[in-house]
Amino acid sequence: MRRREFVLLPALALGASVRPLWADHHILSLDPLIVDFDLSTQQGRYTGIDDFYIRNHFTIPQIPELPVLSIEGEVAKPLRLGWEDLGRLAKKQAGAVLECAGDPAKVTSLVSDGLWEGWRLGDVLALAEPKKEGAFVHLFGRDGYARSVPIERAMSDGMLITKLNGRPLVRNHGAPWRALFPGWYGADSVKWLARILLAPSPLPPDGDTYLEVWQSPAGSLQRKPLQRVLVNSVIINPAEGAVLRAGRILIRGLAWSGNGTIRGVQASGDGGKIWRPARIESVPSEYDWVLWQAEVDITQRGPVELVSKATDAAGNTQPSSRDPRRVDYYGNNTWSRVRCVVV
16 A cells, blocks of 8 residues: 555644554654655656655644744844745745755665745845844744754745645645755754744754764764765665576666765675666656666576665765764765565
8 A cells, every 4th residue: 555545643732633654655753744756666756745845743733824034133133934924925836855964875765856936035035124133034934943044044045835746735845934054954944934033153053963974983072063965876666685697687766965966876796796886767857856767687597696886076976885974863974775586
C-alpha cells in the first residue's frame, strides 16, 4: 500500500480519530509527525505532494482563518502582513530539493524535490525597511519552532512559500506559508511562519541541535553552523539484498547538491574499484535533483556491493567514508552502497 492510501494526519495531535497507519508507510513518529519517502517510487523530477517527506518538530498548529505575518525588531516599519499585502509582491517559482539535515541518505529518506512558489523573502523583508543592526533574521513558526539565518541569506536565497507543485500548501507542509532556503538543509525552512524578528545576533543554540560538531585530537569540541546541502547520491534500484543474474546490470539512482548542479555520477559494481560514468536522465538545474542510470558488468557470482558517488559543479565529490573527526549526525553524504547477490 502506498502512503497516499492512508488517511490524513493533520489532526493527529488534536485527538481526532484516524485510520490505522501501516508499517510500510514509513511513519517514524506520530507527534511530532515524521514521515520519510521511499525514493525507489520516485516518478519524474518532482515528488508528489502525497509522498513528500514530512519532518515536524512539534504538534501541528491550528491555522487562523485570517493569518498574519508580523515583521519586527531592527526595522524602520514594523508590519503585520496578510494575504492582500503579500499578494502585491511579484511571485517567484523555484525547483529545489528539500532535505532534512539528519537525512540518512538511504532509499527511505527525509528528502524530496518540489516546485515551490511564493515570494522572495527579501521582498517581504524590504517592506519593513530593515536597519543595518538587523544582522540576523529570526523565524518563528506557529508550532513553537524557531530558527535564525543571516540577513544576507534571507535577502538573497530565501522565499516565503505558498504553493508546492502548483497546489496551495497543505497543513502538513506549513500552510498557509512557510520559509524556504533552496540549497540549505530543511531545518531553516520554518513551517507555519507567524513572526519574523530582525536582531543583531542569532538565537542561542539548543545544545548541539543542527550544528556540525568536530572533535580535535585533544578531545575538545568545535561547533559550527551547518553548511549548504552536501553533494549526494542514492541508488534506488536494485534494492538492498536483491538477487541478480550475472551479466550487465542496470543501476538507477538520484543525485543532488546545494552547491550547484550535478556535474556527473559514477557507479561501481565491485565496491568502488572500477567506476563507470552514469547517464543523467534529466536536465540538471541548480537546486533540483537529477535521475541517473549506469550499466555495470558483473560476472563473478556471490555477494557484490553496488556503489555510487556524485560530483557537483563546484567540484565537490561524495567521500567514501565520514570524516572521523565529525561527531554529529548531520550531513550524511558518503558513497551510496547496496549489497546484492549475483547468481
